[in-house]
Amino acid sequence: xxxxxxxxxxxxxxxxxxxxxxxxxxxxxxxxxxxxxxxxxxxxxxxxxxxxxxxxxxxxxxxxxxxxxxxxxxxxxxxxxxxxxxxxxxxxxxxxxxxxxxxxxxxxxxxxxxxxxxxxxxxxxxxxxxxxxxxxxxxxxxxxxxxxxxxxxxxxxxxxxxxxxxxxxxxxxxxxxxxxxxxxxxxxxxxxxxxxxxxxxxxxxxxxxxxxxxxxxxxxxxxxxxxxxxxxxxxxxxxxxxxxxxxxxxxxxxxxxxxxxxxxxxxxxxxxxxxxxxxxxxxxxxxxxxxxxxxxx
Numbered sequence: 001x002x003x004x005x006x007x008x009x010x011x012x013x014x015x016x017x018x019x020x021x022x023x024x025x026x027x028x029x030x031x032x033x034x035x036x037x038x039x040x041x042x043x044x045x046x047x048x049x050x051x052x053x054x055x056x057x058x059x060x061x062x063x064x065x066x067x068x069x070x071x072x073x074x075x076x077x078x079x080x081x082x083x084x085x086x087x088x089x090x091x092x093x094x095x096x097x098x099x100x101x102x103x104x105x106x107x108x109x110x111x112x113x114x115x116x117x118x119x120x121x122x123x124x125x126x127x128x129x130x131x132x133x134x135x136x137x138x139x140x141x142x143x144x145x146x147x148x149x150x151x152x153x154x155x156x157x158x159x160x161x162x163x164x165x166x167x168x169x170x171x172x173x174x175x176x177x178x179x180x181x182x183x184x185x186x187x188x189x190x191x192x193x194x195x196x197x198x199x200x201x202x203x204x205x206x207x208x209x210x211x212x213x214x215x216x217x218x219x220x221x222x223x224x225x226x227x228x229x230x231x232x233x234x235x236x237x238x239x240x241x242x243x244x245x246x247x248x249x250x251x252x253x254x255x256x257x258x259x260x261x262x263x264x265x266x267x268x269x270x271x272x273x274x275x276x277x278x279x280x281x282x283x284x285x286x287x288x289x290x291x292x293x294x295x296x297x
Contacts, residue, residue, distance in 0.1 A: 050273065053266045053269050053270055053273070054266070054270050055073075056262060056263065056266040057079050057080065057263060057266035057267040057269070057270050058073075058075035058076060058077070058079075059073050059075075059076070059263065060073070060074075060076060060078075060263070061261070061262070061263055064262045064263055064266075065262065078263070079261075079263035079264050079266070079267040080267045080271070082261075082263075082264050082267075083264045083267045083268045083271065084271075087250060087253060087254070087264065087268070088245075088250065089247065089250050089268050089271060091245075092245050092246055092247045092249065092250035093247050093271060093272075093275075095161065095244055095245060095246050095247075096230055096246040096247045096248075096272075098161055099161055099164045099165055099168065099229060099244075099246060100168070100226050100229035100230040101226070102161070102165045103164075103165050103168035103169050103172050103225065103226075103229045104172065104222050104225045104226045104229060106165070106169050106173075107169060107172040107173045107175070107176045107221075107222075107225045108176060108218060108221070108222055108225075110169075110173060110176075111173050111175075111176030111177045111180060111221070112176065112180050112211065112214075112218060113206070114177050115176065115177045115179075115180035115181040115183075115184055116180075116184050116206050116210060118130055118177070118181045118184075119181050119182075119184035119185045120184065120189075120192065120210075130181075133173075133174045133177045133178060134174065134178060136170065136171060136174040137171065137174055137175070137178075141171075141234050141235065142234065145234055145235060145238050146238075148167060148235065148238070148239065149238050149239060152239055157239075158239055158240075158241065159239070159240050159241040159242065159243050159244050160243070160244055161244050163239050163244075164235065164236060164239060164240070164244065164246070167235050167239070168225075168228070168229040168232065168235075171228065172224075172225035172228060172229060175221055175224050175225055175228070176218075176221040176222070176225060178221075179217050179220055179221040179224070180214060180217050180218055180221055182217065183214040183216070183217030183218070184210055184214055184217075187209075187210055187213050187214060191209055191210075191213075192205050192209065192210070195208075195209055219283060223279070223280070223283060226279070227276060230246075230247075230272075230275075230276060231248065231276075232246070232248065233248040233249065233252070236248060236249045237249050237252065247268070247271070247272045248272065250268060251265065251268045251269060251272065254268070
């Protein structure tokens with residue numbers, strides 16, 4: 001009698017537990033479904049403008065302006081040919097590559113030693129110098145466009161690669177210092193002390209120990225510096241005329257009061273964005289590693 005009673009009580013206790021487990025499992029499944037739906041909406045919202053730009057660049061002018069939109073069409077590369085050879089987009093892409101690569105290289109060359117000094121050494125005015133690097137990103141580019149143009153005019157640097165490289169260096173260098181300082185701070189100081197006991201010089205400690213360990217952060221800062229330099233329109237529009245125009249400036253040359261050649265505009269936009277997409281995909285592993293470094297102790 002007592003055995004059957006205990007068995008019944010055990011079954012009654014298991015039933016509510018299994019019911020709660022099923023409810024919890026169903027709640028997790030619903031949360032997962034809504035999570036996937038949310039991610040899908042964000043993905044489509046992000047990718048659709050790029051899809052529309054690429055497909056429009058492959059349509060004829062009539063298909064591009066058709067209402068309702070034409071979803072099935074015969075692709076053409078005529079807009080890319082016109083953009084590259086008739087509107088000198090190829091030359092502007094080369095100018096963008098020269099300017100962005102040079103500015104990024106100089107930013108890394110000058111920024112990593114500065115970031116290492118800020119992370120490892122104590123000196124007078126360190127906090128003020130750190131705030132100065134950060135505050136450079138707080139100034140609106142519109143405020144600085146006219147002063148930079150006047151200075152470039154006085155120095156006869158308008159419409160040259162050099163003026164853009166030096167100008168982009170002013171806002172890419174703080175990015176490198178900002179990111180790399182945190183990367184160097186996350187490297188244990190004990191490694192420096194051990195190398196110092198072995199007789200290594202400060203330069204050797206920086207070059208052989210800290211620089212390789214901080215490489216993910218350096219790569220991330222280089223990516224941001226290159227992207228900001230590549231995408232800049234305001235300064236390039238103000239400081240260039242014909243010889244040094246960059247690809248964003250070339251994209252604005254289609255604007256006229258009579259017609260908007262949407263095919264050429266979208267083809268130019270695709271040519272500008274595509275290198276950045278390929279570059280981001282190629283270094284995506286380093287990008288995630290650098291952004292998450294130090295997030296978990």
